[in-house]
Structures are given as structure tokens and as C-alpha cells.
Amino acid sequence: SAVISQKxxxxxxxxxxSLTIQCQVDSQVTMMFWYRQQPGQSxxxxxxANQGSEATYESGFVIDKFPISRPNLTFSTLTVSNMSxxxxxxxxxSVESARANxxxxxxxxxxxxxxx
Amino acid sequence: xxEVEQDPGPLSVPEGAIVSLNCTYSNSAFQYFMWYRQYSRKxxxxxxxxxxxxxxxxxxxxxxxxxxxxxxxxxIRDSQPSDSATYLCAMSLGGYNKxxxxxxxxxxxxx
Numbered sequence: 001s002a003v004i005s006q007k008x009x010x011x012x013x014x015x016x017x018s019l020t021i022q023c024q025v026d027s028q029v030t031m032m033f034w035y036r037q038q039p040g041q042s043x044x045x046x047x048x049a050n051q052g053s054e055a056t057y058e059s060g061f062v063i064d065k066f067p068i069s070r071p072n073l074t075f076s077t078l079t080v081s082n083m084s085x086x087x088x089x090x091x092x093x094s095v096e097s098a099r100a101n102x103x104x105x106x107x108x109x110x111x112x113x114x115x116x
Numbered sequence: 117x118x119e120v121e122q123d124p125g126p127l128s129v130p131e132g133a134i135v136s137l138n139c140t141y142s143n144s145a146f147q148y149f150m151w152y153r154q155y156s157r158k159x160x161x162x163x164x165x166x167x168x169x170x171x172x173x174x175x176x177x178x179x180x181x182x183x184x185x186x187x188x189x190x191x192i193r194d195s196q197p198s199d200s201a202t203y204l205c206a207m208s209l210g211g212y213n214k215x216x217x218x219x220x221x222x223x224x225x226x227x
Binding site: 105 | 159
């Protein structure tokens with residue numbers, strides 16, 4: 001399985017500021033995903049990031065609020081912009097599994113964000 | 117109605133018990149079914165995946181999919197305190213489609 005790291009692991013931020021979360025994978029992958037896991041809730045997909053193209057956002061998520069970069073096949077960033085307390089959540093990146101045609105994904109450890 | 121329903125628990129069992137975790141879903145087009153385990157303050161870890169209907173066994177874990185009933189299960193035999201975690205079911209349409217997750221069931225196995 002892929003080894004995925006995220007930075008920072010946690011942060012406490014002030015309302016109105018922005019935070020960029022980094023996701024690094026130890027192997028080249030085509031598709032990377034960003035999820036949000038709000039307290040006590042399940043994972044919700046924010047967007048899918050393919051290298052060399054614009055990220056595809058899910059309903060309810062917009063690029064101005066969650067800009068994503070995907071400069072190469074092992075790295076991606078998610079920025080949470082103009083933060084409010086409602087953005088307090090765990091943000092997770094994941095990558096497609098090497099198992100062909102299974103849709104399985106491997107997840108990073110997550111970034112725990114608290115907005116005051 | 118949510119696409120995937122999962123009882124959030126918590127579920128508390130004694131060590132050695134057989135645990136049954138379940139999810140129901142509404143979209144009959146789902147093809148791939150997964151179970152993830154998430155320890156506190158960690159990312160989800162893939163436990164099992166199944167394509168279409170049937171059973172799959174891996175050690176103490178058995179995953180079952182009943183597409184006719186739109187129902188999936190994960191059984192844990194001889195449960196251990198180290199199995200204490202949140203278990204998330206997930207499913208997809210196939211073709212690198214997005215995963216739809218259940219709410220997760222918190223399991224506590226006490227010695």
C-alpha cells in the first residue's frame with residue numbers, strides 16, 4: 001500500500017485566515033482525493049485532483065474556498081480559505097489503490113483543524 | 117434518505133465475541149464495497165473490499181455483500197481489544213468513481 005503523509009498534523013487558526021495542507025505520497029499516483037470529516041461524522045469528498053488538470057469539486061464545495069494544487073504525481077495541497085469555526089474538521093487526503101478496477105483508496109493520517 | 121446508512125453505535129462487546137457490523141444502501145448501481153477501520157486520531161485503513169455480491173474472508177474478518185437486499189456486513193471473530201475502533205463502510209459505482217461512506221460504527225472490545 002502507498003505511504004501517505006500530511007502536514008501539518010494539526011493546527012489552530014484564527015477566523016478569516018487561510019491554511020494550506022500538504023499531502024505527499026511515496027509513489028506516483030494519478031488520482032488524489034481530499035475529504036473532510038467533521039466531528040462525529042463520516043467522510044465527505046471535497047474534490048478529486050488529477051495531475052495536470054483542474055480539480056473536480058463535489059456539490060457544496062467551491063474552488064474559491066478550497067483551492068487545490070497538484071503539481072506532480074506524488075504531491076497535492078488543499079487550502080482552506082477565509083476560515084470560519086464551521087471549517088473545524090479533519091481533512092484527509094487519499095490516493096487510488098494500485099489494485100486495478102477496485103476503487104479502493106489509501107488514506108493519509110489527516111490534518112486536524114480548529115478554527116477559533 | 118442517505119445513500120448509505122450505518123448504525124453509529126457505540127457497540128461494546130467482551131473480548132472473544134463475534135461482532136457484526138452492517139450497512140444498508142439505496143443505490144442498486146453500487147459495484148464495489150469496502151470496509152475501513154479508523155483508530156482514534158488516525159486516517160481510515162482499508163480492511164476488506166468486495167466486488168458485487170458474495171463473501172470474502174481474511175483472517176478473523178469476513179465481509180458479506182447481499183446486493184438483492186442492498187445490505188453489507190462485516191463480521192469479526194474472536195474480537196480483541198485492539199479491534200476497538202470506528203468501522204466505516206464505503207461503496208462506489210466503479211471506474212474510479214467517488215466513495216460514499218457510511219457514518220461509521222464505534223466498536224469497543226473490553227477485556
